[in-house]
Amino acid sequence: MTATVGQQAQAAARANDVWKVYGSGEAQVVALRGVSAEFERGRFTAIMGPSGSGKSTLMHCLAGLDSVTRGTVEIGETTVTGLGDSGLTKLRRDKVGFIFQQFNLLPTLTAKENILLPLSIAGRKPDPAWYDTVITTVGLRDRLDHRPAQLSGGQQQRVACARALVSRPEVIFADEPTGNLDSRSGAEVLNFLRDSVREHGQTIVMVTHDPTAAAYADRVVFLADGEIVSELIEPTAETVLDTMKKLDTPAEVGN
Amino acid sequence: MFRATFKSLLARKVRLILSGLAVVLGVMFVSGAFVLTDTLGRSFDSVFADGFSEIDVNVAAKPKVQVNEMEGEQTAAPLPAAVVDRVKQVPGVASATGVVNADGARVIGSNGKVVTSFGPPQLGENWTGESDLLQLREGRAPQAEDEIVLNKALATTAKVQVGQKVGVLTAFESKKRDFTLVGIAGYSGDRDSIGGVNEVFFTTPVAQRLMLGEPDTFSSVTVRAAGGVSDEALRDDVARTLGADFEVKTGEQVAADAAASLKEGLSFFNKILLGFAAVALLVGTFLILNTFSIIVAQRTRELALMRAIGASGRQIIGSVVLEAIAVGLIASVLGLAAGIGVGALLAFLFGKLAGGLTLAGIGVPAAAVIGSFAVGLVITVVAALLPALRASRIPPIAAMQDVATPDRPLTKITVAGALVTGVGAVLLFLGLSGNAGGQTLSTILGGVLFAFIGVALLTPLISRPVVSLLGAIFSWSVPGKLGRLNSGRNPRRTALTAAALMVGIALVTGVTVILDSAKGSLSALAQDTIKAELVIAGQQGGPRPPSFDPGVLDRAKALPGVRMVDGEYGDMARIDGESTWVAASSDVASLRQIFGAKATAGDIDRLGPTQMLASSDTATSRGWSVGSTVKVQLTRGEERTYTISGIYESSQLTNPVTLPVTAAKDFAIPQPIQGFIQLAPGARVADVQPQVETLLADSPEVSVADRDAFIKQQMSSLDGLLRMIQILLALAIVIAVLGIINTLALSVLERTRELGLLRAIGLRRGQTMGMITVEAVVISVFGALLGVAVGTGLGAAVVEALKDEGITDLVLPWGQMGVFLGLAAIIGVVAAVLPAVRAARINVLGAIAHD
Numbered sequence A: 001m002t003a004t005v006g007q008q009a010q011a012a013a014r015a016n017d018v019w020k021v022y023g024s025g026e027a028q029v030v031a032l033r034g035v036s037a038e039f040e041r042g043r044f045t046a047i048m049g050p051s052g053s054g055k056s057t058l059m060h061c062l063a064g065l066d067s068v069t070r071g072t073v074e075i076g077e078t079t080v081t082g083l084g085d086s087g088l089t090k091l092r093r094d095k096v097g098f099i100f101q102q103f104n105l106l107p108t109l110t111a112k113e114n115i116l117l118p119l120s121i122a123g124r125k126p127d128p129a130w131y132d133t134v135i136t137t138v139g140l141r142d143r144l145d146h147r148p149a150q151l152s153g154g155q156q157q158r159v160a161c162a163r164a165l166v167s168r169p170e171v172i173f174a175d176e177p178t179g180n181l182d183s184r185s186g187a188e189v190l191n192f193l194r195d196s197v198r199e200h201g202q203t204i205v206m207v208t209h210d211p212t213a214a215a216y217a218d219r220v221v222f223l224a225d226g227e228i229v230s231e232l233i234e235p236t237a238e239t240v241l242d243t244m245k246k247l248d249t250p251a252e253v254g255n
Numbered sequence B: 001m002f003r004a005t006f007k008s009l010l011a012r013k014v015r016l017i018l019s020g021l022a023v024v025l026g027v028m029f030v031s032g033a034f035v036l037t038d039t040l041g042r043s044f045d046s047v048f049a050d051g052f053s054e055i056d057v058n059v060a061a062k063p064k065v066q067v068n069e070m071e072g073e074q075t076a077a078p079l080p081a082a083v084v085d086r087v088k089q090v091p092g093v094a095s096a097t098g099v100v101n102a103d104g105a106r107v108i109g110s111n112g113k114v115v116t117s118f119g120p121p122q123l124g125e126n127w128t129g130e131s132d133l134l135q136l137r138e139g140r141a142p143q144a145e146d147e148i149v150l151n152k153a154l155a156t157t158a159k160v161q162v163g164q165k166v167g168v169l170t171a172f173e174s175k176k177r178d179f180t181l182v183g184i185a186g187y188s189g190d191r192d193s194i195g196g197v198n199e200v201f202f203t204t205p206v207a208q209r210l211m212l213g214e215p216d217t218f219s220s221v222t223v224r225a226a227g228g229v230s231d232e233a234l235r236d237d238v239a240r241t242l243g244a245d246f247e248v249k250t251g252e253q254v255a256a257d258a259a260a261s262l263k264e265g266l267s268f269f270n271k272i273l274l275g276f277a278a279v280a281l282l283v284g285t286f287l288i289l290n291t292f293s294i295i296v297a298q299r300t301r302e303l304a305l306m307r308a309i310g311a312s313g314r315q316i317i318g319s320v321v322l323e324a325i326a327v328g329l330i331a332s333v334l335g336l337a338a339g340i341g342v343g344a345l346l347a348f349l350f351g352k353l354a355g356g357l358t359l360a361g362i363g364v365p366a367a368a369v370i371g372s373f374a375v376g377l378v379i380t381v382v383a384a385l386l387p388a389l390r391a392s393r394i395p396p397i398a399a400m401q402d403v404a405t406p407d408r409p410l411t412k413i414t415v416a417g418a419l420v421t422g423v424g425a426v427l428l429f430l431g432l433s434g435n436a437g438g439q440t441l442s443t444i445l446g447g448v449l450f451a452f453i454g455v456a457l458l459t460p461l462i463s464r465p466v467v468s469l470l471g472a473i474f475s476w477s478v479p480g481k482l483g484r485l486n487s488g489r490n491p492r493r494t495a496l497t498a499a500a501l502m503v504g505i506a507l508v509t510g511v512t513v514i515l516d517s518a519k520g521s522l523s524a525l526a527q528d529t530i531k532a533e534l535v536i537a538g539q540q541g542g543p544r545p546p547s548f549d550p551g552v553l554d555r556a557k558a559l560p561g562v563r564m565v566d567g568e569y570g571d572m573a574r575i576d577g578e579s580t581w582v583a584a585s586s587d588v589a590s591l592r593q594i595f596g597a598k599a600t601a602g603d604i605d606r607l608g609p610t611q612m613l614a615s616s617d618t619a620t621s622r623g624w625s626v627g628s629t630v631k632v633q634l635t636r637g638e639e640r641t642y643t644i645s646g647i648y649e650s651s652q653l654t655n656p657v658t659l660p661v662t663a664a665k666d667f668a669i670p671q672p673i674q675g676f677i678q679l680a681p682g683a684r685v686a687d688v689q690p691q692v693e694t695l696l697a698d699s700p701e702v703s704v705a706d707r708d709a710f711i712k713q714q715m716s717s718l719d720g721l722l723r724m725i726q727i728l729l730a731l732a733i734v735i736a737v738l739g740i741i742n743t744l745a746l747s748v749l750e751r752t753r754e755l756g757l758l759r760a761i762g763l764r765r766g767q768t769m770g771m772i773t774v775e776a777v778v779i780s781v782f783g784a785l786l787g788v789a790v791g792t793g794l795g796a797a798v799v800e801a802l803k804d805e806g807i808t809d810l811v812l813p814w815g816q817m818g819v820f821l822g823l824a825a826i827i828g829v830v831a832a833v834l835p836a837v838r839a840a841r842i843n844v845l846g847a848i849a850h851d
């Protein structure tokens, strides 16, 4: 059963019949089974599903961090599948931003240096107005000279968000960005992500376990056992929770 | 990007300083060698420039046999006194003085012992009056046959005063002769000598007779130019007048030539020091490679994050290499500075040892600076290249996974190791079997280098079983067991650390095997062949071997119980145009009866005044047979023709050529340098030895010893060589110790969390330290084992190759090897101290929260 969702033409990222198989023989695990999906420009999409359903795998494949076994992945106009190391490097530099669950920042650099790191790696100058906007939005102006160890977890994640935003990538991928945060810090980060989509037209794809977090998104895609099984537009915490409950039962039977 | 590199460098300064230290030590060796040789070279220049400052033009006879610095001293032939008058006739000559100036005037100090020299000659001269340079400090000039003046430096070391009787051995009389010290002379500027040279001034006839062996001869004529005549013009005029048989030089030329020949020796010394620097740097390379590998492994997530946010593989390589360049630069600067210090210190010690050589200012030659930076930078960057490459291959996805360093299979590295070891073995074989086509030394060195790298690559594979075996010794305690498991945890890391120690220990072991085998083989040969119960010989200190009065030989022969006495003379001569070592025996029959020589052609028991004997090897290579005539030019006298009357079988103990004893008076040292005494059957050594001792009362440079003591004494020069090599190679071992400290410190850092956990569940501080110590000891003993094994292999290969050179017995220094292993265990304990203390101090709570 393959569901194809999102029919809009302006996709920031697209997966076409993506399969991902880990290992071989006895130890073979099929993490993705023919996933096709589009992630529209200027929208905030959440990916949900039970643990082990393939959310992280899908995201890694979309972002070009991992290769697909079959199918193709596109980001903007670029076909990611088949790119060599230098092509992938260029893609990560120009089109993709990342926010991880943890270990987002280099411990030796200050917050400001961490934020500007992607630009300095690419040898580009930040757009001062945009940089200022980003800093204002994350609300860390007085913490810019601090090291990650001197910041709270929520603040660190906001620095990571700022770092992803500052180079204005085509799409930002976030894998459980609030997984390590309490609800208040989590809400700060999520608000911030949603604002950047609403006000600045940023595209964000976020993996999460938390229905409340998913409710910040414009759309939720549900994965189970490596396949897209459902989707919600304009979700609320309740509708997400309901869908999850429905998914859980057959998934457990399936396992 | 630069900023990120720089910051990460700062954050890791301690580990980088440790690995940088290895480069610092290597570079120190390089710059120290250059600074030392440069300083000494300039000191020699100034010494000679001073010594010859009062000479405008110098006339000497052409040396009859050219001898280089390695073969011994150049001895000029004397020139007839008439030359002085001929020079005086040349227009433009203000004065011409005949000078006697020859090595071999040995003063017997107030303690009855001969004053020795470690390098500068011991000159016997004629007193030609005071000058601006040389003045009498006390007393007066020598006037009678039995009067001498000493320079102040010599008088001070000999502890003699004006008015005293002083015994002197001279070039032509190795029997003590007593003189009255009538004056002490010194040089301008309150110097007691020039360059530590010892000088004895005689009256001219005495100097001629005792130092040159002929009356009315001089060593050289020194000329002062009249006002307005240039040195060069005068030199050319004098040369034209005297003809081609003389060497006429300006004083400056003489000084430069004299300094140049000493500097040739210095440059050889420099090469040796640079060789040891190369060893130190090879070990340093292992260390840097290891440090950077560990750092890259520890930074996996950080580097992956950089990759995820857009850094290219090249940028990652760049950032690691940049770190290496920074470390290399800092290490080069520090190494250069340390080398200047060490070079200055060594120059100072050398100056003291050489009897007060006035040092020129310490200078830093361009070669030291260029060499230091080139070596420091290249080594560091080359060593960091492999880890940098590995860093660039870290996939960005690693940022999201909690991967520890994955356990990569050892297949590739083992295959590579086997290949490289094979290449090394082939090169060694080619080099040692003499099939390297003129590149023997470089082929052998290349072979050793490849062998080391190959074995280092094989080490991870070997380390598994060996380390677990070694660790089993400690497994009775929990910390011991944990330490053992830790040392087996990362075979590459353990292996590389141990390999660094291997290099130093392998070289020391190899050299010990070779020298012990040489010693063993030579002593066995000497013991088997020399049929003399007593031997007269002395310890050589300076350039001139000790000698004794030939009269002793006849008197010894007359002693009851003595059957045969042989005095051995030797010198470099030119035979048919080629430099050759020649010997003369006071009794040729000894060749067969004492040295067990066998005749392969002709008669070797007798030697007429125009006959000579040759060894079979020499005869073959020169194409001689019995009846051949050869032209021989000795240090003194005219060229003579000898006929080969016999050929003896070559062995380690035979001389290439044996001349009749009558030729010895034209040797540079016309006295015997060794004497062999064979006793009659039934005579007792203990009875004869004291009598020979009495005969030697006037030849204090030598003593009589029984054969075994003599052999031991001869071999002791090899012991000195061995000790020196061991000391220099110890530096390589010190660097390897730094490597162990570094690896452990990095491992402790890496395992902070784990150590915290262990402490939390009850491991005591002491146990934590014990755990780290066991790991260190296991690594260092493993390295030493490898080193002993590889060194024995290399040494045995060389010994095998030298079989034809007479090194027939392979002697394995078991005792030494045991010492190395014990030393390695101590090294391990010492290296563990800092990391262990650090591990024990880990804050339990902080460690568990550590990210």
Ligand SMILES: Nc1ncnc2c1ncn2[C@@H]1O[C@H](COP(=O)(O)OP(=O)(O)OP(=O)(O)O)[C@@H](O)[C@H]1O
Pocket: A022, A023, A029, A030, A031, A049, A050, A051, A052, A053, A054, A055, A056, A057, A058
């Ligand atoms: N490197 C890998 N090798 C083998 N199997 C893998 C690998 N990575 C993931 N898998 C498997 O693929 C499947 C999907 O994993 P994935 O990490 O995408 O799940 P997830 O939905 O992100 O789960 P979670 O919510 O727990 O993070 C799982 O069954 C997992 O065991």
Ligand SMILES: [Mg+2]
Pocket: A055, A056, A057
């Ligand atoms: Mg996941």
